[in-house]
Amino acid sequence: MKKLKMFEPGAALDAKMIDVAVGPHYRMGSGLAEIYQLWVIALAPAMMGCLFIFGTAALRVFGLCVVFAVLIDFICEKLAPSRDLTSNWSSVSLALLLAFMLPLNAPWWLILVGCFIMIVVGKKFFGGVGAYPVQPAVLALAVMQLSWPHRMDYTAALKDMDWSVTMVEPLRLVKSVGAEAARQYDWWELFLGFQVAGTGNAMVFFLLFSGLLLLLMREIQWQAPAGFAIGLIGTAGILHVFYPETFAAPLFYLLSGGTVFMALFLLTDHTTSPVNNKPLFIYGLIAGILLILVRGYSKHVDGIAYTVLLVNLCAPLLDMIKPKPKGGDNV
Amino acid sequence: MQKILNLIRKKPSLPYLTRYDAEIRDIEEPDFVVLPLDYTGQVHYFPVVKAGDTVRRGQIVAKSKNGNSVIASISGTVRKISTVWTAQSVHSPAIIIDNDGGAPLAPEEMFDGPVPAGDLDAAMMRLRAAGVAPPWTLSGREWGEGEMPELPRIETVIFTGVRQETTIMTSQLLLDQQRDKVLEGLKRIVQLLPGTRVCLTLPKSFQAWAAPFFGEHAELYYLAESYFDRIEREVVARILGRRIPNRDNYRNHGIAVLDVEYLLAVVDALNGEAALTRKCITISGNDVDQAVTVRVPLGSSLKHILDSQGLNFSDYTRPLVGGPMMGVAQFSDQTPLTYYNGIHLVAGDIAPFDAIAPCINCGRCTRVCPVDIQVHLINRMVEFGQMDSARGLNPEACHECGLCAYVCPAQRPIVQLLHFCNHDMVHGERFTWAAGGAS
Numbered sequence: 001m002k003k004l005k006m007f008e009p010g011a012a013l014d015a016k017m018i019d020v021a022v023g024p025h026y027r028m029g030s031g032l033a034e035i036y037q038l039w040v041i042a043l044a045p046a047m048m049g050c051l052f053i054f055g056t057a058a059l060r061v062f063g064l065c066v067v068f069a070v071l072i073d074f075i076c077e078k079l080a081p082s083r084d085l086t087s088n089w090s091s092v093s094l095a096l097l098l099a100f101m102l103p104l105n106a107p108w109w110l111i112l113v114g115c116f117i118m119i120v121v122g123k124k125f126f127g128g129v130g131a132y133p134v135q136p137a138v139l140a141l142a143v144m145q146l147s148w149p150h151r152m153d154y155t156a157a158l159k160d161m162d163w164s165v166t167m168v169e170p171l172r173l174v175k176s177v178g179a180e181a182a183r184q185y186d187w188w189e190l191f192l193g194f195q196v197a198g199t200g201n202a203m204v205f206f207l208l209f210s211g212l213l214l215l216l217m218r219e220i221q222w223q224a225p226a227g228f229a230i231g232l233i234g235t236a237g238i239l240h241v242f243y244p245e246t247f248a249a250p251l252f253y254l255l256s257g258g259t260v261f262m263a264l265f266l267l268t269d270h271t272t273s274p275v276n277n278k279p280l281f282i283y284g285l286i287a288g289i290l291l292i293l294v295r296g297y298s299k300h301v302d303g304i305a306y307t308v309l310l311v312n313l314c315a316p317l318l319d320m321i322k323p324k325p326k327g328g329d330n331v
Numbered sequence: 332m333q334k335i336l337n338l339i340r341k342k343p344s345l346p347y348l349t350r351y352d353a354e355i356r357d358i359e360e361p362d363f364v365v366l367p368l369d370y371t372g373q374v375h376y377f378p379v380v381k382a383g384d385t386v387r388r389g390q391i392v393a394k395s396k397n398g399n400s401v402i403a404s405i406s407g408t409v410r411k412i413s414t415v416w417t418a419q420s421v422h423s424p425a426i427i428i429d430n431d432g433g434a435p436l437a438p439e440e441m442f443d444g445p446v447p448a449g450d451l452d453a454a455m456m457r458l459r460a461a462g463v464a465p466p467w468t469l470s471g472r473e474w475g476e477g478e479m480p481e482l483p484r485i486e487t488v489i490f491t492g493v494r495q496e497t498t499i500m501t502s503q504l505l506l507d508q509q510r511d512k513v514l515e516g517l518k519r520i521v522q523l524l525p526g527t528r529v530c531l532t533l534p535k536s537f538q539a540w541a542a543p544f545f546g547e548h549a550e551l552y553y554l555a556e557s558y559f560d561r562i563e564r565e566v567v568a569r570i571l572g573r574r575i576p577n578r579d580n581y582r583n584h585g586i587a588v589l590d591v592e593y594l595l596a597v598v599d600a601l602n603g604e605a606a607l608t609r610k611c612i613t614i615s616g617n618d619v620d621q622a623v624t625v626r627v628p629l630g631s632s633l634k635h636i637l638d639s640q641g642l643n644f645s646d647y648t649r650p651l652v653g654g655p656m657m658g659v660a661q662f663s664d665q666t667p668l669t670y671y672n673g674i675h676l677v678a679g680d681i682a683p684f685d686a687i688a689p690c691i692n693c694g695r696c697t698r699v700c701p702v703d704i705q706v707h708l709i710n711r712m713v714e715f716g717q718m719d720s721a722r723g724l725n726p727e728a729c730h731e732c733g734l735c736a737y738v739c740p741a742q743r744p745i746v747q748l749l750h751f752c753n754h755d756m757v758h759g760e761r762f763t764w765a766a767g768g769a770s
Contacts, residue, residue, distance in 0.1 A: 020649075021649065021660055021682065021684055022660070023651075023653075023659075024655065024733035024734075024736050024737045024746070025651055025655045025656070026655050026681055026737060027682045027683070027739070028737055028738050029739050029740035029742055030740070030742075031685070031688075031740065031741070032688060032691065032740060034740055035691065035693060083687045084689060127689075129689055129691055130692060218695075270691050270693040270694065275692065275694030275707050276697065322705050323703045324703070325704045325728040326701075326702040326703055327564075327574035327577060
């Protein structure tokens with residue numbers, strides 16, 4: 001190799017350590033942990049709501065879920081070192097999302113199995129954080145719903161609660177009885193979270209507050225939830241007009257079950273959603289339409305797990321809708 | 332507070348200088364200057380003096396095939412004609428002149444009086460002789476020997492009164508302090524190039540006095556105090572309403588982009604008063620209490636400029652030439668400064684580089700990108716060697732403003748990955764990306 005002459009004039013350099021990196025020489029980000037900590041902070045209001053309504057029973061689910069997920073993540077990191085480190089807090093944020101969807105009386109072994117599926121199968125098998133094709137918490141939920149349908153029954157979990165509302169899952173009642181059953185539920189009770197559902201996925205009011213925090217922190221974009229709401233209300237509205245005995249009013253579908261939780265926290269997961277505005281809106285729209293179809297024409301009651309899994313698989317395709325770059329095409 | 336605001340804002344803003352000294356300080360002449368003759372993509376210059384010659388400040392020491400010249404910035408003896416590493420890490424021939432404290436050339440020895448008004452050819456000859464089109468601004472390496480292709484007529488002249496880096500104050504200080512001379516320069520340009528669109532960019536804070544002052548002679552564009560609004564290619568695209576391809580020179584499209592500093596030099600040269608031998612440089616840093624602007628002879632070493640302000644090169648982990656976003660980190664304090672207008676001293680590790688951090692597809696890079704390329708896809712494709720897929724996403728539109736890496740929460744080397752991809756496209760060379768660099 002040709003030897004290059006170094007600089008000649010002047011004295012020798014007296015610096016000890018010089019960093020010759022390229023720009024930018026400042027960074028706004030300070031590590032992946034920051035992002036997932038923001039998610040945990042944003043979820044805090046909704047968790048407060050759960051504690052307010054369910055008391056320590058909710059705390060048990062949240063605590064067990066976080067502890068198991070972090071432990072499994074740590075063991076995986078030791079057994080198979082990868083660039084997905086436990087210290088990046090992604091397992092905590094995923095564990096909280098899973099805990100929101102578990103029934104209140106979930107036994108500890110079910111939570112352990114759920115965390116194992118979420119962390120090992122959902123996340124680590126695909127290469128860790130940032131590489132999974134579907135949202136791991138939703139994958140774990142789907143597996144558990146298929147494997148232990150009775151353990152995952154929300155209605156049985158809340159049978160001891162003494163509320164003045166009908167103590168049956170709203171969507172299950174509508175599915176088995178017909179659309180008139182929706183009249184038994186007041187919209188404001190559904191809105192405040194007094195309905196039969198998982199630990200935290202029906203706290204609509206608190207979840208909206210959490211989602212607003214995420215939006216303000218620019219963690220999520222408004223396009224996906226907006227597209228989702230339009231798709232859901234549009235589809236449910238049309239079907240309600242044509243099949244009034246099977247399909248309830250759109251507002252009922254919007255407020256019952258985990259719909260709001262799905263729109264704000266599951267659909268908007270960074271890794272499994274597209275990035276640009278237009279694809280994100282279409283992504284939300286597809287999810288909204290799919291959700292109503294799954295709720296209406298399948299045997300699943302809530303259907304958020306399968307909708308999210310299906311729509312996550314569309315994300316790479318939607319990401320191909322690219323905006324026109326300014327100043328390209330000149331090589 | 333800035334951090335919280337940046338979280339909420341769609342386009343984050345870099346902190347800009349709040350404490351700076353408005354006075355431009357003249358520093359004493361160095362013991363020697365180094366004048367590099369070669370810049371990336373620009374024409375070659377050939378020395379017209381030899382080692383041992385005595386030169387005086389203002390004298391021509393090198394010429395290009397088109398008649399442009401490099402001017403000695405101090406009086407002294409030519410020590411040798413050698414090679415140096417310039418600030419951009421280009422290995423280039425250079426003339427080294429030892430200072431002997433001699434008198435500079437008087438204006439009448441250099442030029443024969445002012446150029447007659449409106450005579451474009453005479454004006455162009457004068458500007459070339461005065462070094463006002465310095466070696467780092469004249470493209471044309473690809474032109475053959477002795478040939479000067481027919482360039483399109485200049486239709487737009489854009490004077491930048493604001494530098495794109497928020498830490499460089501030179502242009503706006505000169506604009507503020509020598510506003511009469513700037514106005515005279517604008518009038519001269521309108522006289523020389525009748526029918527040309529003359530534009531001037533200014534900081535927003537100048538709006539009150541500048542609008543009535545310059546309003547008749549130039550179109551004024553006010554830029555906000557953030558890097559995002561000041562990126563030069565974006566500003567030029569906004570003014571023109573169209574984009575010049577990144578690898579093409581503005582001049583080939585009939586556009587001239589000049590700094591206010593050169594506008595002042597143009598006035599001096601056309602009046603036959605002085606050649607361009609001094610340059611203003613702002614010294615700032617995350618550890619420097621107050622940014623200062625100094626006027627130095629062209630080709631002074633970094634060490635000389637820092638010494639004059641009592642700063643020490645070795646106190647900083649990353650001494651940059653240029654600004655914090657697109658500046659070049661220096662490995663030697665002997666680097667001669669000719670092209671750049673700023674020195675930014677970085678203390679501590681404020682821009683850690685995490686080569687193994689996984690991308691989580693959060694999309695901040697793509698949303699902040701001023702040219703709308705899908706950075707979130709390209710950087711992962713390059714990381715995993717899928718160059719062919721990356722090519723379809725127009726990575727060549729990237730002009731490496733650095734915003735993507737600035738906002739990346741995972742601290743990934745996004746600019747390097749994109750540069751790597753473009754390098755691959757241009758040269759057809761295949762490298763594989765590995766943590767820590769190309770192999």
